[in-house]
Amino acid sequence: MSSSVEAITVLSSDGDEFKITVSAAKLSKPLNWMLEDVCFSDDCDEVPTIEVNSKTLVKVIEYCEKHAPRANSGASDSDAEELKKWDIEFMKMDVKDILFHILMAANYLHMEGLYDLACQTAADLMKGMTVSQIRKIFHIKNDFSSEEQEQLRRQHPGCSFD
């Protein structure tokens, strides 16, 4: 593997080109494999495609670039605190618009840290939602029979199906 390569170019599912540094790409196993393939081949004419849309890929790469130095070298506790604050700011986003796409991308790219962070963010957002809001964002239909609803009401007085 050549060590001269510092960044690779990838295509999003929308066909846009993105550059990602080698150290940042190492946060994802599939990207890392891709990186090795690209570096092994002499003619790098073919730009690999990542099945993630441009809007999401921008965020994923931003996360990788921020977390790469710590992941590759280890860092002090003040850095860890700073990174935690950065994560909170980074995750201030809309659930359906982008967060769910990030979740799927992190899952697809095997990025444990980002996946965990996105799952926790989604859970924190759900805490304040009503049952009908939850059904809407997850595309779930209320499939309870009236008997089952009655049973749940008996078990949990005050529970709501809306």
Added chain:
Amino acid sequence: MRRLSSSMMKNKKVEADDPFLPQEIIRDILIRLPVKPIIRFQCVCRHWRDLFKDPSFIADHLYHSNRQNPCILFQRGRSDDNHSDLYSLGSDMQVLRFQYPPLMKHFNHGKIVGSSNGLFCVQTDRLRYSPHPLLLWNPAIKEVKLVPEADLCLVLYPFGCCDIGFGFCPPLNDYKIVVTYVKNYFEMFKVYSLRSNSWKEVKYRLDARNICYRVTVNGVMFWWGEKNIRKDHGEDFEMVLFSFDLATEVWTVIPMPEHHSSTLYQNLMVYEGKLAFVFCTEDFEHTSIHLWVREEGVGASGETWNWTKKFTSNPYPSSRLFPITMWGNEIFCRIFDSESTNTVLFNPTTEKFKNLNISKCDVWYQIFNYVESLVSVGGTKSLTKFLKRGAHLVECRQ
């Protein structure tokens, strides 16, 4: 053809803006929710209602709850007719008041004697009537279960000569209560299993006194006790550690690590999933905490584990520092100075002490680890029904 491609475009757009998350990702989000919204979201659909009762979901949820929000529970020492002197401290540093289940009003006193995976074992006390029933209680899901009577002499030794241990046994996926008591000068043990909902007697002669429960680690309970080391009929007691394997129900004597002779205080905790022996030494009004861990590996005399020293803290400027338990990755310590009491956290990674200002929870509080969980005690959720049963129980005895 044009219609087809435009409808394809439309589909693609819908997919892009409004993604359908796969079931496994939804599950990974749900296991990170606190218990309250999970109870609310049972009403979303049949699949979620059933998922929240699934043992593997409950176990994964517990793992995250432990990681996300481990709590400390404070219980005021014996204070008759005050049933609600319980407080929890969460990782957000908020102190919340905890309510005992309404059932408790049928008893003079309720005392938490053990805590495991969000469940409490509560010893009740009704002064005139025997016996003293035990309860298993999950406050998060509001479940209470009355443990069947053990037929013990608990009434004779309500809070002294007998001790109660409560812990989880992973190989059997069972919760067990172990009660030690004295009968005709011999120590006896009774073991309750939540799965079988029954007690049994475990006969084993420890030849020890003052046995008290400390912690459960990976399905093994650890107790302190004083063992008679004389072979003849004489008496010469030495402090030892007993382990009780909850799966095999076998007692074993474990030597303590060799430690400083000027030890002020010693305690057992769970450190990184292992049994830890923690003790303190004093030097010029400063206290240092030493932590040893019981690790797997063949020791010098062929045993399958050995004590390994992990760290010694920087000296803390007080001679009355007491490490109580692990909270997350820090050691929760109390300082009992003559003029004030205080709580500090020691972080073994940064080697720093941090002051916790929790004035509500003074020196008189007993401390337990607590985590919100969905673990069921198989009790009834309907408290009114349960109260009726409780009332009936009281009536029968009177």
